[in-house]
Amino acid sequence: MAVGKVTFTKTEREKLAEVLWLLNWISVVTGAILFSLGLYLKVEIQKWQEVMLEQSILYVPHMLIVTGLAACGINFMGGKICLDCADTYKFLRWKLVLMPYVICTFFFTSCVLAGALMCYTVRSQLEESLFLGLRSAMRFYKDTDTPGRCYLKRTVDLLQIEFQCCGNTGYRDWFQVQWISNRYLDMTSSSVVDRLRSNVDGRYLMDGVPFSCCSTLSPRPCIQSQLSNTSAHFNYDQQSQSLNLWRKGCRQALLDHYTGIMQSIGLTVLLIWMFELLVLTGVRYLQTAMENVIRLGDPDSESDGWILENSLVETARSNFDIIKNLGKCYQVDDDPNINVPSAAVEQEVPSRQVQKSESS
Structure with a gap:
C-alpha cells in the first residue's frame, strides 16, 4: 500500500510544478543564507582561535558552508526540472534524471538537519576546548619575547577587556600562574628571590592579576596586587570588591x-x-x-502520486533483497557448473569427429 497517496488532475499537476519552481528559487536564497551563516560562524571562531586548544569545532561552519553551496546548485537545477515537468512531453527528457535528483535532495536535506543538530550538540566540546586553550594561553602570557607566543598577551588582554572577564574560571586563576616575565623582575631584591625559591617549579607567583581584569565600574583606582591581603589597601573592605575586578571567567x-x-x-x-x-x-x-501519467498514456487523465510506493516495511525489505541479490551475483567460485562442459558441447564434439572420419 502506497504511503501518502494523493490523486492529481492535470491542472493540479501543472499548479504543483509551478509552485515547486517558485519554491526552488526561494531555496536558492536559503542556500545562500546557509553559506553566509557558516562563513560568519567560521570568522567568529577564528577570531579567538588562539585561546582554543583545537579547531575541530570548525567542522560545524564547514558543514554549513558546503551545504549552502550544494543547496544553491541543487535547487537552481530543480527549478528548471520542476518547470519542465508541467508538460508531459518535456517530462520525458527529465524522467531518468528526476529520481537521482530526488535522492540528492534527500541527502542534502538530511545534511541540513545534521547541521542544525550540530549547533546544539557542540557545546560540551567547545567548553573543553576553551578551558584547555585558555589555561595554556595564561601560562604563556608572560612570553612576550618568545616567537610563536608573543601575541598571546595581547589576545588575552583584549579578550578580558571585550568580554569583561578575568582568568579561566575566575580571577584567582592568575594566582596559580606566573604571568610576569623574569625580565621585569628585580633579581637583586631578596623578596623576589625568596618567592622564586619557595616555589617548586621556580615560578614567581603572586596574588595579583593583569590590568585587563580591572572593572570599569570600580569607584576607585583598580587594585590588582595583594588581593588576598585586605589590610594592604586603605578602606578596601568597605568598598564592594565585586566592582574592582571582573568576576566572570573568560571560559564562561x-x-x-x-x-x-x-x-x-x-x-x-x-x-x-x-x-x-x-x-x-x-x-x-x-x-x-x-510517471503514472506516462504509464496510463493519457496526458489529460488523473494520476496518483505518493511518497513511497509501498509501506516502509515493504520498501526496506525490497531494498534489503536487492542488496542481498547483488552480493550473490559475485559469489561464483562455489558454482558447481563452473568448468563443467554443457550437454550441447559434449554432443558437438563427437559429431565433429564423425564428420572428420567420413571425409577421410
Whole structure:
C-alpha cells in the first residue's frame, strides 16, 4: 500500500510544478543564507582561535558552508526540472534524471538537519576546548619575547577587556600562574628571590592579576596586587570588591557568546530544513504523478502520486533483497557448473569427429 497517496488532475499537476519552481528559487536564497551563516560562524571562531586548544569545532561552519553551496546548485537545477515537468512531453527528457535528483535532495536535506543538530550538540566540546586553550594561553602570557607566543598577551588582554572577564574560571586563576616575565623582575631584591625559591617549579607567583581584569565600574583606582591581603589597601573592605575586578571567567563568557550564536544559527537552519523538506515532498509527488501519467498514456487523465510506493516495511525489505541479490551475483567460485562442459558441447564434439572420419 502506497504511503501518502494523493490523486492529481492535470491542472493540479501543472499548479504543483509551478509552485515547486517558485519554491526552488526561494531555496536558492536559503542556500545562500546557509553559506553566509557558516562563513560568519567560521570568522567568529577564528577570531579567538588562539585561546582554543583545537579547531575541530570548525567542522560545524564547514558543514554549513558546503551545504549552502550544494543547496544553491541543487535547487537552481530543480527549478528548471520542476518547470519542465508541467508538460508531459518535456517530462520525458527529465524522467531518468528526476529520481537521482530526488535522492540528492534527500541527502542534502538530511545534511541540513545534521547541521542544525550540530549547533546544539557542540557545546560540551567547545567548553573543553576553551578551558584547555585558555589555561595554556595564561601560562604563556608572560612570553612576550618568545616567537610563536608573543601575541598571546595581547589576545588575552583584549579578550578580558571585550568580554569583561578575568582568568579561566575566575580571577584567582592568575594566582596559580606566573604571568610576569623574569625580565621585569628585580633579581637583586631578596623578596623576589625568596618567592622564586619557595616555589617548586621556580615560578614567581603572586596574588595579583593583569590590568585587563580591572572593572570599569570600580569607584576607585583598580587594585590588582595583594588581593588576598585586605589590610594592604586603605578602606578596601568597605568598598564592594565585586566592582574592582571582573568576576566572570573568560571560559564562561566565551561559551555564552558562542552558544548564543550557535543557538540562533541552529534555529534558522532548522527552519530552512523544514522548508527544504516541504520542497522535497512536493518534488516526490510530482515525480510519481508524472510517471503514472506516462504509464496510463493519457496526458489529460488523473494520476496518483505518493511518497513511497509501498509501506516502509515493504520498501526496506525490497531494498534489503536487492542488496542481498547483488552480493550473490559475485559469489561464483562455489558454482558447481563452473568448468563443467554443457550437454550441447559434449554432443558437438563427437559429431565433429564423425564428420572428420567420413571425409577421410
